Amino acid sequence: MLLTDIKNFLLENNYPSFRYKQIEKNYNSGRYNNFLEMSDLPKDLREILNEKFPYISVVEDKFQSELGTKKALLKLSDGLEIETVLMDYDQWITACLSTQVGCSLNCQFCATGKMGFKRNLTTEELLDQIRYWNIKIYPKYIGRIVFMGMGEPFLNYDNLLESLNHIDIGARKISISTAGIIPKIIEFANLKTQYNLAISLHSVFQKTREELMPITKTYNLDELIKACHYYANTTNRQLFFEYALIKNVNDSQKDLDAVINLLKSNKLFYLNIITLNPVKGSNLQPSDKLKLFETELTKKHINFSIRRSFGQKIDAACGQLAYNTDIC
Ligand code: SF4
Numbered sequence: 001m002l003l004t005d006i007k008n009f010l011l012e013n014n015y016p017s018f019r020y021k022q023i024e025k026n027y028n029s030g031r032y033n034n035f036l037e038m039s040d041l042p043k044d045l046r047e048i049l050n051e052k053f054p055y056i057s058v059v060e061d062k063f064q065s066e067l068g069t070k071k072a073l074l075k076l077s078d079g080l081e082i083e084t085v086l087m088d089y090d091q092w093i094t095a096c097l098s099t100q101v102g103c104s105l106n107c108q109f110c111a112t113g114k115m116g117f118k119r120n121l122t123t124e125e126l127l128d129q130i131r132y133w134n135i136k137i138y139p140k141y142i143g144r145i146v147f148m149g150m151g152e153p154f155l156n157y158d159n160l161l162e163s164l165n166h167i168d169i170g171a172r173k174i175s176i177s178t179a180g181i182i183p184k185i186i187e188f189a190n191l192k193t194q195y196n197l198a199i200s201l202h203s204v205f206q207k208t209r210e211e212l213m214p215i216t217k218t219y220n221l222d223e224l225i226k227a228c229h230y231y232a233n234t235t236n237r238q239l240f241f242e243y244a245l246i247k248n249v250n251d252s253q254k255d256l257d258a259v260i261n262l263l264k265s266n267k268l269f270y271l272n273i274i275t276l277n278p279v280k281g282s283n284l285q286p287s288d289k290l291k292l293f294e295t296e297l298t299k300k301h302i303n304f305s306i307r308r309s310f311g312q313k314i315d316a317a318c319g320q321l322a323y324n325t326d327i328c
Pocket of ligand 1: 106112114
């Protein structure tokens, strides 16, 4: 259910406009599990809403927690399941949302890719992951959103954009990560929004990237980099490159030099180094060159940070989400 459905219903039935504002506030607060609990609304309206509109489209099937990281397996109305993650160890509580059930892109370091693609999530299912967490952690609330869970956000572009229109959090606190769907990067750049965009890069060489991320065969690296410059120059926003350090794959001096050259080519490029998280069924190993990369990148005055990785024990870290890890 989208709040616009309720808004239209209230308008059509001549309810005063403040009722919508009340409902919207209640709905996004995480305080209530259903409309009947909203005691600031007239009883008859609560009952009508309860009868007419399903409150939330996802149901918790399994919940796990490791220190500040929480992961939930959510069942959708057709019985398919997705994972969604909450990270509570920063200034802001961050929700990492899935955009698809499974993923067609089959990146070699990712558990979701090994599931194959089932379907896109609806706008409602995207938003209800936020609502689920707000209810779960009330009275705390989510301060940041990252679309970095299961699926490729730019292959569910319309629903993604629609969901962004409904999220009650500032655009600068919302990040979207793409494996490199070039036409959508251009389209997104042309919207000139304030959202953060991250590119899963992982290698600056076509051949290595193709092996890690088969999508590179369709959207090659040179064209991707051109699109990245276009995005940064059009939006004047920083563009984030995600780079998981993988032993003997992308951690050589040659890789490091190429990364430095790329980052120096645009002042708006920013590098996030991630240590690879182990995925069942993959031979890829985390690199031991993190310190070397850190020292060299610092020396060359590259804008970068090293992303801490949490939630490995519950398979909630980057690249580990899959609702049935037996298949990995
Ligand atoms: S890393 Fe992202 S795009 Fe690649 S297979 Fe996993 S979910 Fe899909």
